[in-house]
Amino acid sequence: MVTDRQIELLLKKKASVLHLSAANYCWFEDPAKALRLKLAGTRSAAAPLTELCDSSRCPQATHHIVHRSVWQTTADNDVVLLAGPRVPPAEKDRLRAEHERSVRVLEETDTAAGKAR
Known part of the structure; x- marks a missing residue:
């Protein structure tokens, strides 16, 4: 059985990689997989380049x-x-x-x- 504490810890972990924008949610878990960073020529960053994001092609973006x-x-x-x-x-x-x-x-x-x- 999953406890409230386990859910809280999972949400805290995921919250650190979730970036919200008007057109998508970016789950920035792996900078090497971020399409915009690849196109910009960098594989590491502390946050996604959401203003340049092409979320319809990025594997870390979700639309809701x-x-x-x-x-x-x-x-x-x-x-x-x-x-x-x-x-x-x-x-x-x-x-x-x-x-x-x-x-x-x-x-x-x-x-x-x-x-x-």
Whole structure:
């Protein structure tokens, strides 16, 4: 049987690696696995580079229903920008990829939450 003290100790340990942001939770347990640190060329850091995080590709990031509105807003904004006649073709390609990523995160978040789209 797990005691309250054991749960408290587990939560304290996990709290030291949990970093909250508007779009995801970062479980910064292993700096060597952090995508942004890899891209920045460093394998060690005391904290994640959350402002530069690409949480949809990082193995230490998780998305939850509380983050859904951020991803929905991003997807909606991408649709508006893609419809713009002044957006250059190369930028539209980048926006399409970003939109697809946002939609994938929304679908995965909804699936994990047991919510049908």
